[in-house]
Each structure stands twice: as C-alpha cells, then as structure tokens.
Amino acid sequence: MSKSKTKTVPDNPSIATGAVNESTNARINALREEIRRHERLYYAFDDPAISDAEFDTLMRELIELETTNPSLITPDSPSQRVGGTVSESLAPVQHNRNAPMLSLDNAMNVEELLRFHERVVKNLERDEILYTAEPKIDGLSVSLIYENGRFVRGATRGDGITGEDVTANLKTIGSIPLKVEAPAGMERFEVRGEVFIPRERFEDINDERERNGEKLFANPRNCAAGSLRHLDPKITASRGLDIFVYALVVTNEDGGRLTTPLADGHHSAMQLLQLLGFRTGEKRFYGDIFTLTSEVYMLGEERDSLGYDIDGMVIKVDSYRDQEELGATTKFPRWAIAFKYPPVQGAAMIKDIILQVGRTGAITPVALFDPVAVAGSMVARATLHNEDEIKRKDIRIGDTVFIEKAGDVIPKVVKVVESKRTGAETVFVMPTQCPSCGATLSRPEGEVVTRCESHDCPAQIREKIRHFVSRGAMDIEFVGPAVIDQLLESRLIVDVSDLYRLEKESLLNLDRMAEKSAQNIIDAIERSKTQGLARLLFALGIRHVGSRAGSILASKYRSIDCLVSTGVDELESIHEIGPTVANSVTEFFGRQSNIDLIERLRGAGVNMGDESGKGASSKQILEGKRFVLTGTLSSMTRPEATSKIEALGGRVTSAVTKKTDYLVEGADPGSKSKKAKELGVTILTETGLSELLQADEG
Ligand code: IVH
Numbered sequence: 001m002s003k004s005k006t007k008t009v010p011d012n013p014s015i016a017t018g019a020v021n022e023s024t025n026a027r028i029n030a031l032r033e034e035i036r037r038h039e040r041l042y043y044a045f046d047d048p049a050i051s052d053a054e055f056d057t058l059m060r061e062l063i064e065l066e067t068t069n070p071s072l073i074t075p076d077s078p079s080q081r082v083g084g085t086v087s088e089s090l091a092p093v094q095h096n097r098n099a100p101m102l103s104l105d106n107a108m109n110v111e112e113l114l115r116f117h118e119r120v121v122k123n124l125e126r127d128e129i130l131y132t133a134e135p136k137i138d139g140l141s142v143s144l145i146y147e148n149g150r151f152v153r154g155a156t157r158g159d160g161i162t163g164e165d166v167t168a169n170l171k172t173i174g175s176i177p178l179k180v181e182a183p184a185g186m187e188r189f190e191v192r193g194e195v196f197i198p199r200e201r202f203e204d205i206n207d208e209r210e211r212n213g214e215k216l217f218a219n220p221r222n223c224a225a226g227s228l229r230h231l232d233p234k235i236t237a238s239r240g241l242d243i244f245v246y247a248l249v250v251t252n253e254d255g256g257r258l259t260t261p262l263a264d265g266h267h268s269a270m271q272l273l274q275l276l277g278f279r280t281g282e283k284r285f286y287g288d289i290f291t292l293t294s295e296v297y298m299l300g301e302e303r304d305s306l307g308y309d310i311d312g313m314v315i316k317v318d319s320y321r322d323q324e325e326l327g328a329t330t331k332f333p334r335w336a337i338a339f340k341y342p343p344v345q346g347a348a349m350i351k352d353i354i355l356q357v358g359r360t361g362a363i364t365p366v367a368l369f370d371p372v373a374v375a376g377s378m379v380a381r382a383t384l385h386n387e388d389e390i391k392r393k394d395i396r397i398g399d400t401v402f403i404e405k406a407g408d409v410i411p412k413v414v415k416v417v418e419s420k421r422t423g424a425e426t427v428f429v430m431p432t433q434c435p436s437c438g439a440t441l442s443r444p445e446g447e448v449v450t451r452c453e454s455h456d457c458p459a460q461i462r463e464k465i466r467h468f469v470s471r472g473a474m475d476i477e478f479v480g481p482a483v484i485d486q487l488l489e490s491r492l493i494v495d496v497s498d499l500y501r502l503e504k505e506s507l508l509n510l511d512r513m514a515e516k517s518a519q520n521i522i523d524a525i526e527r528s529k530t531q532g533l534a535r536l537l538f539a540l541g542i543r544h545v546g547s548r549a550g551s552i553l554a555s556k557y558r559s560i561d562c563l564v565s566t567g568v569d570e571l572e573s574i575h576e577i578g579p580t581v582a583n584s585v586t587e588f589f590g591r592q593s594n595i596d597l598i599e600r601l602r603g604a605g606v607n608m609g610d611e612s613g614k615g616a617s618s619k620q621i622l623e624g625k626r627f628v629l630t631g632t633l634s635s636m637t638r639p640e641a642t643s644k645i646e647a648l649g650g651r652v653t654s655a656v657t658k659k660t661d662y663l664v665e666g667a668d669p670g671s672k673s674k675k676a677k678e679l680g681v682t683i684l685t686e687t688g689l690s691e692l693l694q695a696d697e698g
Contacts, residue, residue: 024065028072031062035078036179040277043175046674076150076179081172086232090164093155095143096190096255101160103331104136104314104338110293113315116337117289120317123326123334129317132266133285133292135299136312136338137244139196139224142170144245146189149182156229169228170195172237177277185260186250191278193245197224198307201240218402218415219345220309244281245273246314265318282671286318298668300341302632305670312340346372346379346403347417353384353397353428355435359463360543363441363450365390365428367401367413375405382411386448387430396425436460455593461495462488464541468496472547472643473539474528478520486510496539497597499525500604529606533560534647536606540597542588544581547646552576553585555649560598560608564589622650622692626659630673631666633686644693656681664689 035058042048042055063079066072073080095101107113121127141157154170155163170176173195182189197205202220209216217223227239248269250258263269270280283306285295296313303310317323317335326334348369356364364383371378382403384390395401395413400420405411432441434452436459443450452460465484469476479499487493492506502525507518531539537560538550545553556574557563563585571582588594602608627645629638629652636644641664642652656663656675663676664684676683684692 024069025072028062028065028069031058031065032077032179034058035062036177036277039078039174039177043177043279044274044277046282046671048678078178080178081174082234082237087168088231090156090166090229090231092158093143093153093163093165095155095158095161095163096249096251098251098255098257099190099249101141101143101157101163101192102328102333103160104336105332106312107315107337107339110297113293113296113337113339114289116315120322120326120335124322129289129322130265130286130319131289131292131315132270132318133296133313133315133339134246134270134281135244135283135306135310136314136340137194137196137281138221138309138311139194140221140228142166142193142195142228142243144170144176144191144193146180146182146186146191148187149180151176151178164229166228168233169230169236172233173241173243175243175279180276182276183260183262185258185262188251188253190249190251191245191273192247192249193243193278195224195228195241195243196220196308197227197239197241199309200307205239216415219404242308243279245270245278246281248273259320263320265320266316266323267318269320289315296339298632302668302670303341305630307671309344310341311343312338314338342373342375344375344404345414346374347400348372348403349400349420350395350397350413353390353395355431357434357436357452357457357459357463359460359467359541361452361454361457361460363434363452365430367395369401369403372403374403374411377405379403379405379411382413384413387443387450388448390428396427398422398425434459458488465493465496465499467541468539469499469528470539471639473535474531475535476528477524478517479524483521486513495597495600497600497604500529500601500606529604532607533558533609536560536601536608537563540588540594543584545585547643548651549577549581551647551649558609564595564598622648625650625661627652627662627664628654628656628660628672628676628681629664629666631669633664633666635686635690641689648693662689662692 035055038048038050038055038058048055059079062077066077066079105116107116117129120129143155143157143163144151145153151171152167153165154167154176155165157163171178197220199220202217202223205223206216217226223239224241227236227241230236247266248263250260252258260272263272267284267286270284274280283299285292287295292315296315299310299313315337317326323333323335328334350367350369352368353365354368356366358364364385365387367382367384369380369382371380384395389395393413393416395416400417402414402417403411404414430441430450433439434441434454434457437452437454437457439452439454439457441450441452454460462484465488466481468474469479469484476499484493487499487502487510490510492502492510493499502522504518504522507513507521508515532554534547534551534554536550537545537553538547552574553563553571557566566586568579568582568586571577571585572579598608622645627650629641633641645652653660656672656679658679660676660679660681662682662684663672664686665673666686673683675681
C-alpha cells in the first residue's frame, strides 16, 4: 500500500471553482477519517482492513472532491502528502532545548551490556530493573512535532541541537500520521524515530539507477539520507521511505517536559503511539536484562531476514522516573545503550586483483585486501565478478572500497570510496593467460565471462572435484579442500573417478592422515555410490545443470544411458529445460572424455540409475510446488531445507506471492508470515515440512 499510495497522490489541486455545500464538506471529512483509519491499521498495526485498490478508490474520491472544492483543502488532509515545491535549501530548526537529540553509548558484547546493567543497578540502588529492547534501525533520526493533533514540523537530527526542516519530505511518508486524536494533556508533543528505506525498495532504486547510468547508492542508509534531504519532495515520495518511531516527548508551550498519565515508561509510550497511528516497529521486547540479552542475541541471528537494515538493538531502562533519575552525560543518556551487531559492510584497500579459475573454466577476478570484519567474520578477498564489472565500478588496485556480505553469499565489492583516491592507483588489465595452466584466455563476442578453454587445466580439475564431493552433489563427507589438494599433489587422484579406487593404505601415506580419518574417507566415498542419478548429474558439473535441472533430467530419463543418447530437440521439449541447458548436456555427452569418465564411475560401482538410489529425484512429490522459508529453522539449515525441497521437485523462492504454495515458518518468523496469511498461502511448521519431505520415504 505504501508504494501505490505515494504514487497515486497527484500534485496539489489548484482550480478554484464552485460553492461548497454542507454534504460535500461532510463527505470530505468522512473520507479523511476513513482514510486515516486505514492508514493507522496498515502502518501502525500492520493489519490492513481493505485492499490497496479499495484504498486508492477512497483517496481518488477525496482528491476529486478537493479539486472541485479547493477552499476545503487542509494541510492535514491525507491527500496532502505530496505538496510543496522544490526548495533551494533546507531551513535550520532548533530542537527542544530541554531535550537535545542525543547519541547512544555502545556495547560491543554481552559483558559490556551487563556492565551497563551494573551501572544502572548501582545508580538506582535497586536490582530489579525492567528494560525495553528494540531494533537500532540503520537510518536517520528525525523529530516530528505535533500541535493540537496536527503534524506541524519535522526535522533531521543534525548535530542534536540544530537540525534541518524536512517537513514536506516527511509528509510523503505514509506511516507518519498527519493528524492524530491526541488525548488531553498531549496538546504538544514530539515523536522521534528513524527514517529508513526497506531493502527491497533500495534494490529496485539501484537497479533503476544502473539502467539509467546513474551513480548507485552504497547502501540503504545513504539512499535514505539522500532521499530525506532531497530538495524536491516528489523525489522523496518516489523513493518509498518508511519510519519506525522510538521516543515520545510531551511538552508545554515553552518546551518544558511534561508527563502523561497514559505512559509512565517507554513501553507504554510506544503502545500509546501505536494507538495514535505511528509505526513503532515489530520487534520490541520487555523484561529483565537476562531475558533481553537472549532476545538480542536471537534477533542478531535473524537480522538478514528482516526487510530493513539494523545495526544493533537499543536497550532502554523502561520507567521514565528511572530514566530521569539516571540522567545523561553531555553525549549519551545513562539509561540506554546500543548493543551493536557486527557491521555488514566493511572498508578495505585493495592490495591486488587475482584471477580465480572456476570448474567450468570461467575466470573470476578477485580483490585481495587485509582482513576486515564484515557481518561477523573476517574476510580478506571479495569477488569482482568479471572484467566489465571492474570497468563499470572503476575499481583500481590501491582503491579503498566497501565490501558487503549478505547472508551466506560470498563477499563482494560494492563501491569505490572515491574520496580516498590518491592518484597512485593502478587500472586493472585482464591477463591473457590462465594463471593455472597458462592457456590463452578467451572471451567470446557479446559474453561477459572470460574463460580458460583447456580441458586439463589443474585449477578446473581441482574445482570439479570440490564440486563433485560437495553437499548438494555427491555429499562425500571428510573429503574437504585440503584433502583434495593432498590427493592431487600425491597423484592419488587425477579425476573424480579415482576417488572410488582409493585404498586406505595409500591414504595412510599422506601427511597427518590417521587411521580413523582414512577410514572415514573410505566409508564416505563408499556411501556416495548410491546417491542416485539426480545428484550425479549435478555433481558431474555439466555447465548450466544445477541441482534442479539434474532432478528434472533424472526423473525424466531414469538412467544415464537414456540421457546420453538424447538429442537437443527432445531435451528442449522438456518443461523447464531451455536451449542453453539442452545444448550444454548434449555437448557434454558428445565428448568422448566425458563418456570415458562415466564408464570409469560405473566400473567403480557408482549408481547410474534413478529408482534404486536414495537420490534426489526418486519421486517428484513436490513437482512444481513453490516454497518460501521464513524465521529460524532448528533441525536443518536453510540451504539444507532448500536442497531437500528441490530434490523432490519443489522450488524455493524468496518472496511470498500469489503463486507461493507453502510458507515454511521457523522460529520468530518475519513479515512474510503476515503476507502469506493475507494471500491464503498454506503455512507449514518445521515439523510439517519434515513430514512432507518424509512422505517421500514412506
Ligand atoms: S534512542 C537518547 N532508539 O541511533 C536516546 N535510537 O546512536 C536516543 N536509533 O541518533 C536514541 N534506532 O538515530 C533510539 N530504537 C532506537 C533507535 C535509535 C535507531 C538511532 C538514532 C540515534 C542513534 C544513536
């Protein structure tokens, strides 16, 4: 609703016509009330009562009536979100002298959080303290002033004393109510909150900027900042900003702080603000420090699945009386602390750019730098994707860059920090020879990928073996990258089929190889023989054949021999198999060396059929079903759940849509659950998923 709403509100109507009759006035007022009620339900309670289209119809009627009766337009009408004109600069605004917008002290770990608690206990001389914990949204803080129920002025934090007037821009944010039913005693109040841009919107905006050749925003925070401080409110409106509010300050006319009997602490103030129509955020916890510490930890695990960036949790002593007693230093309140999560972005200087050779010969340039902490782990290399990406982002050796890691994705270089350029940086030139085998690299017309075409390139062979043994493929435990390197170096293996000829005695000759490890390796290799055709097809590393294509082909042909003799046209006629996969498969089986490899695997006892194996495609009971995963699963990781679903013919997608068949809900599910309920999507618990997956084995 937020998106369509900001888009459907047109410019200020300005044609003055006609006399006003009473019933028009009444209808306008009724429409405004109705629209406000729906805004409140949608934004503050996340519980819409009508569809976007119905909402738009109400809004359109209001705008039409206001256009014909302009004298009835009021600044707090819900139609007035995109008003105002482009300004030349943002006017300075003094924040309340009695309540400057302070910053927060940080706790980097649990010990520091507990030390904060000990200080609070000492100061209050009481050890039962109740706290509220809520996400620390990575956006920009703003102050919203309400007088007699009307939003009259909004400002950025600035230096905490003086900010900038961004009222017109803030009005474009649907979740900021323009008019509220303020209770007695709240004739004047200020609400503070964090303006942010949801991740999905951020991705869309950057995609569009990329298409238009415009400069990309480095992260959602920068995008939100640029949008909120834009001089043209229409641009702000188009960006789809949002807000979570986190503080209420009630004042008298001189700015003196007042208390309201309706809220004696932060938790009740947030409930009151929600009732008034403000968006207070979905993850708020209330309790003693020990309960909150575990909530804080758990949310840290889940932060990737939230639709917005958070950089920590803010823990606040809840009671206003306690807050006042604790007071503040010049910089921070003594009653609150920010528990910081590790940053998702790091900055580092590129020391070198090297080439990595993939299992299909694809060459990936990789940036090397001194280790930096990104999303909780240290990284020292990040992919640069390909030659064109390096040119497009103008990444040079010696540049300081932002590095990002989302979820379990490999780190990537997001952007160059241009202000750090000294002129001593070197432009990267793509080498012409493979760093592993020395073969001449090629880059066909119209393709972005540079390749090593050699079939006996050691780097490709090593990557092929790593892929063959990996979890989603033949899943050979205990044969990790280090063991593979040892096996290759000692020439115990040359390709994957040699794994099946390994003997324990020869393994024992390897460095640091004990009896037990050798036996584990032999057993794991033996077990992998019965993985089945789907996994084998994926494991062979045929270009463009992922685990899903492997499953489809296996369930169709049921034995590798049938597949080997199939032509491109027939392959292409299979649902979901396109020309790229079809060509790649026939090309693979057309090469004698691959047929020889398959024969060696068969000779070693590897199962080449479908039915007898416990392989991925034994039955396609989830054929065509779409799954979305949300929350934390306890019995398996997300990649595991995904591969199990895919093995049975299902698909896992990231967003809930009308086409989704099942939403699998783990602990602390996110907003996807709500969406699924709205759309009537079947919701499965983790146990439900396990039962569905096991139905195959019964
Ligand atoms: S309370 C006096 N609560 O963090 C306490 N701040 O480092 C003021 N922030 O300037 C802040 N989420 O921009 C508070 N739930 C939250 C917050 C939050 C984000 C930001 C805010 C503040 C900065 C302090």
